[in-house]
Amino acid sequence: MEMLPFYNIFNEWYAAQTSKKIRAVWQSKADNGKRVSSSVPFGYVKDPENREQWLIDEPAAQIVRKIFALALGGRGPSQIARQLEKENILIPSAYYESVGRKHSQKIPLNPCAWDQKTIVHILENRQYTGCAVNFKSTTVSYKVHKVIYNPIEEQQVIPNMQEPIIPEEDWLRVQELRKNKRRPTATGRQSLFSGLVFCPDCGAKLYFCSAKSLNTNQEFYCCSNYRSGRGTCKVHYIRNVVLEKIVMEAISDFADFVRCHEPVFLYMMAMKNKAIRKAEFKKMQETVEYGKRRLEELERLMDKLYEDNTFGRLSDDVYERRVSKYEKEQKELAITVSEAQAVLDKAEQKSLDLRLLLRTFREMTDIKELTPTLINSLIERIEVHNNDKSSGHCYVKVDIYFTAVGMFKIPTEDEIIIMMEEIRKNPHEYRFAA
Numbered sequence: 362m363e364m365l366p367f368y369n370i371f372n373e374w375y376a377a378q379t380s381k382k383i384r385a386v387w388q389s390k391a392d393n394g395k396r397v398s399s400s401v402p403f404g405y406v407k408d409p410e411n412r413e414q415w416l417i418d419e420p421a422a423q424i425v426r427k428i429f430a431l432a433l434g435g436r437g438p439s440q441i442a443r444q445l446e447k448e449n450i451l452i453p454s455a456y457y458e459s460v461g462r463k464h465s466q467k468i469p470l471n472p473c474a475w476d477q478k479t480i481v482h483i484l485e486n487r488q489y490t491g492c493a494v495n496f497k498s499t500t501v502s503y504k505v506h507k508v509i510y511n512p513i514e515e516q517q518v519i520p521n522m523q524e525p526i527i528p529e530e531d532w533l534r535v536q537e538l539r540k541n542k543r544r545p546t547a548t549g550r551q552s553l554f555s556g557l558v559f560c561p562d563c564g565a566k567l568y569f570c571s572a573k574s575l576n577t578n579q580e581f582y583c584c585s586n587y588r589s590g591r592g593t594c595k596v597h598y599i600r601n602v603v604l605e606k607i608v609m610e611a612i613s614d615f616a617d618f619v620r621c622h623e624p625v626f627l628y629m630m631a632m633k634n635k636a637i638r639k640a641e642f643k644k645m646q647e648t649v650e651y652g653k654r655r656l657e658e659l660e661r662l663m664d665k666l667y668e669d670n671t672f673g674r675l676s677d678d679v680y681e682r683r684v685s686k687y688e689k690e691q692k693e694l695a696i697t698v699s700e701a702q703a704v705l706d707k708a709e710q711k712s713l714d715l716r717l718l719l720r721t722f723r724e725m726t727d728i729k730e731l732t733p734t735l736i737n738s739l740i741e742r743i744e745v746h747n748n749d750k751s752s753g754h755c756y757v758k759v760d761i762y763f764t765a766v767g768m769f770k771i772p773t774e775d776e777i778i779i780m781m782e783e784i785r786k787n788p789h790e791y792r793f794a795a
């Protein structure tokens with residue numbers, strides 16, 4: 362997978378901002394490969410001119426986009442399935458039937474009865490981001506000495522194989538949300554923040570309490586380890602309406618700052634991530650590239666040894682010694698490569714997260730109310746500290762961790778002026794087009 366250095370996206374967004382033209386990133390990555398799988402996911406269709414190529418099947422793609430939008434809005438697979446059924450949307454096999462395309466599934470009595478498994482399958486399919494995902498088949502001739510890789514390594518992701526239906530950052534965010542499954546409360550009411558609010562003392566999720574006897578003004582959160590004072594933690598009480606107000610203010614302030622001072626914001630991000638951006642990033646990339654090449658070479662060398670030994674060209678003694686030497690190198694290298702790969706993947710994730718944050722800020726104008734999609738795109742985690750009543754006032758400290766950014770303190774005007782000066786003096790340092 363081609364890696365995008367962290368600072369490239371600053372540059373890219375900056376350029377997009379000035380030219381008001383968002384580049385189609387998927388076209389610029391000119392990585393090539395071949396797709397192994399032949400089945401076309403719902404939303405695409407094989408190009409009649411070139412059977413290797415997929416085209417967007419617009420009516421089906423619209424359903425796929427709808428499914429992802431609902432998931433970003435915090436709905437689970439069964440809720441999404443019910444919603445589609447309510448709107449009389451045909452399931453994939455029924456849709457194929459209706460347009461006269463071949464398919465292998467039986468159509469149920471109700472052609473709009475979506476199965477939640479189908480939804481999960483769609484939500485987890487990375488190919489909607491435009492890539493091809495191949496599972497590397499491990500046909501190893503030399504069976505005893507197989508390299509152990511992490512699971513990511515078993516997948517080969519080839520970007521830009523077809524036009525994307527879902528932006529990559531949205532796809533990744535949906536995977537994150539799915540890891541953090543939400544449970545509706547007894548009353549069926551769900552808080553905007555469910556799954557995102559934690560206790561900073563014990564690390565547990567805060568429990569959203571919404572009994573039938575409570576009106577929405579009274580709904581509250583408390584630490585799930587509090588248990589009415591009989592548990593192991595303090596109460597960490599906050600009313601939902603109060604939390605909504607705090608989060609709303611934080612988002613508005615942050616959005617205003619980014620909108621007015623985007624170069625300054627990007628500069629701050631660049632400074633914060635400098636350590637892993639510059640020196641390390643390149644080194645890591647080289648480590649991974651060299652490591653992979655060397656691992657392939659070792660595989661070949663060991664095959665050769667095995668052959669030489671089998672045909673009597675090499676004594677068992679020498680064979681054993683050499684093999685164990687190669688094996689040792691192989692093991693160590695496999696660890697180094699997967700560690701470096703993990704760092705690169707994390708950097709890639711971070712840049713995608715930042716893209717999502719910036720895009721959300723750009724698209725939102727005046728916010729009048731918080732929506733699940735807004736929350737899920739912008740906020741990673743909220744921590745509610747325990748009530749401090751010692752000062753006589755009821756004072757709650759809330760920490761908000763934003764996507765890609767974490768906790769963020771909006772700089773003062775003086776600080777902003779200093780940074781603007783820095784940017785003006787060293788435009789190349791951050792590759793700003795200024």
Ligand SMILES: [Zn+2]
Nearest residue numbers: 560563584594
């Ligand atoms: Zn706690």
